[in-house]
Amino acid sequence: GAGVSQTPSNKVTEKGKYVELRCDPISGHTALYWYRQSLGQGPEFLIYFQGTGAADDSGLPNDRFFAVRPEGSVSTLKIQRTERGDSAVYLCASSPGLAGGSLSYNEQFFGPGTRLTVL
């Protein structure tokens, strides 16, 4: 079946520009997560949605970062006034959320990521 998909796979932009990164979760998954991963590091949590609402946005580094999930499915991560330090792989994951069993409730399925390069 279809897994988590992310577009674009690669994005190169210039410092100061605005970018949008898209995530299509597994159908029926109510929970959606965004992470950021720098080279040689583990993923770093950014934001978590349960349905349409952001249940936890404590990982967003500053107010240049914003994410939405208006219909409880597709999510968009938006970065304003990009900086070189924003360069990383942005990973999206989904899980069954409250609908699943004890393991499926927590297991997260990751997309391939979007590699963002800010020049």
Next chain:
Amino acid sequence: GQNIDQPTEMTATEGAIVQINCTYQTSGFNGLFWYQQHAGEAPTFLSYNVLDGLEEKGRFSSFLSRSKGYSYLLLKELQMKDSASYLCAVINRDYGQNFVFGPGTRLSVLP
């Protein structure tokens, strides 16, 4: 706060056994996951432990000791394709359902 620690790199020989350790300090512990990540690819699920003890799944096993804040991933009969990064992630119920990842251990399997 939370702290998760793993060795940065490990090397092992094809056919051998390797143990990758993970130590964590967190309140509200609610489970530990191991993920495998090949270079340039998404992390994929390997195992989940929430109770103390050993979980075995084929060539891979994972152990958890909650009192010691310690887990390990055991890989048997190593194959070249096992060369990857191995990520330890903890769920803290006080922080919702997001994972807190360790830095990852990059395993190189040599012929």
